[in-house]
Amino acid sequence: MSPKPIIEIRELTKIYKGADEPAVNSISLDIFPNEIFGLLGPNGAGKTTTISILCGLFPATKGSVVIDGIDSHVNLEQIKQIIGVVPQDIALYPTLTGRENLTFFGNMYGLYGSELNNKINHYLGEFGLEKHAGKMVGKYSGGMKRRVNLIAGLLHDPKILFLDEPTVGIDVQSRVVILEYLKEINKKGVTIIYTSHHMEEAESLCTRVAIIDRGKIIALGQPKELLARNPEFSNLENIFIHLTGKGMRD
């Protein structure tokens, strides 16, 4: 693993207006180039808040984020050019077709004309969507929407890709297509940070994971390190339950 992190997070804290507790509570973390890093935690743990701050969607209350050597307080716009964002809530226009949605997102990243069209065609093919490109996204299945949502974050060839629960609510086929593609772009050098509730998936996909709960990191390491540290548990899911408890969260 390279000694120079591609993402340096220091004492990151987010207190939403009117909240009693911080949603993210002084998280410090280094992520290294070419990792597939999993941010795992129960509902309300602070995963989306953390990833949203890293992507520059809203500011932290305290702390700092340096991405690829660029301090987000100094040049957030430069960071935005090298990152791709795939949000938890599908951010597509239901009355536009798949192709129109992707054209819109491509334009937002400054891509136009045949360069953009070629990319869109490439990704529609890659994700088995070419037949559906002319249909309104509102009529797509959940898996198709997730795939378009992912393509929208990939069009500008980001160096770092953030995905917030990219495989939630989809069938095995769409899940496999998405995960295989993430592995493929990771092999080509893209650093991936993703959140999930799916422990088995994270265990097989991630180079390292952080388990967060109530805004704090409570475990960090390679899945196999966490298993070695907790020999009484046979998989990541059991460690996760052990650390976060069985109580339901909202």
Ligand SMILES: Nc1ncnc2c1ncn2[C@@H]1O[C@H](COP(=O)(O)OP(=O)(O)OP(=O)(O)O)[C@@H](O)[C@H]1O
């Ligand atoms: N815009 C907001 N205003 C106030 N509180 C918020 C806001 N967004 C999230 N929260 C609160 O912050 C905490 C962390 O939420 P967050 O969405 O980051 O969790 P999460 O780990 O992504 O959960 P999930 O698994 O349900 O997606 C929760 O207590 C949540 O209710």
Ligand SMILES: [Mg+2]
């Ligand atoms: Mg979330």
